Amino acid sequence: MEDINTNQDLFINIRKSIRLLYEYQKRMQGTMFHIKSMLKLSYSVKTDENSSSSVKSIKHSRPDTRIEINKLFSLAPRQSKDYGETQLWVGNWAWDYLYPMVMEYYLGENRDENFRLSVIQVTDDGYYKAVQQNLSPDRCDTYTFYHPEESNSIVLFVMEIKTKGSSWAKRWKRDSMEENLNKWMIDSREVIDETTRLGNHFIVMKFPISDLLSDISIGKVLNKISGHIKEIAGIKII
Numbered sequence: 001m002e003d004i005n006t007n008q009d010l011f012i013n014i015r016k017s018i019r020l021l022y023e024y025q026k027r028m029q030g031t032m033f034h035i036k037s038m039l040k041l042s043y044s045v046k047t048d049e050n051s052s053s054s055v056k057s058i059k060h061s062r063p064d065t066r067i068e069i070n071k072l073f074s075l076a077p078r079q080s081k082d083y084g085e086t087q088l089w090v091g092n093w094a095w096d097y098l099y100p101m102v103m104e105y106y107l108g109e110n111r112d113e114n115f116r117l118s119v120i121q122v123t124d125d126g127y128y129k130a131v132q133q134n135l136s137p138d139r140c141d142t143y144t145f146y147h148p149e150e151s152n153s154i155v156l157f158v159m160e161i162k163t164k165g166s167s168w169a170k171r172w173k174r175d176s177m178e179e180n181l182n183k184w185m186i187d188s189r190e191v192i193d194e195t196t197r198l199g200n201h202f203i204v205m206k207f208p209i210s211d212l213l214s215d216i217s218i219g220k221v222l223n224k225i226s227g228h229i230k231e232i233a234g235i236k237i238i
Contacts, residue, residue: 041108073102126151128185
């Protein structure tokens, strides 16, 4: 924690910080719903219904007022079966209760184009920058991170385009996304094009969070993404 002359100054800065964090997170949430709407993404989940003769797979459409969230960089707090909503254990990291550090927003699918999207919000990439420089940082010691002035706040657009007759990659799970994020963050490329084992395009594109601060700049980001997808997969998402 930065040097502060008095305890009073310290807690003034903490109060300022928590209010600023609220405004930042409120804006990010609104931005994610805006992107979801612009790309006409909907949420669906497959549910198996067991019967004596067969297993059916049924899609249930959910309202588009919902976004699925994965907390990355650290685990979400353990749910409580007793008094509290969650449990705080001796081994919990403080990061476990700071969701906006790294969050995955699963925005859904465009089923007409077989396109799926998550956006990962990385508020501070200082840990990953230190890893990139072989500095062996500790996630629980922010002093081992890259300096804030030399770090960045970025978003990763994580996308898959499913080919006809194929299925989605197994990467669409919280732990797989966390594992892959660690690789993507130390990869110096701003655009990472991969192909899954089943032949689907799997694309990661990185942008500064500051590129999402206005409707005009968000439109530019989405147009850039759409152009890249059209170039490599021949589909139009916007």
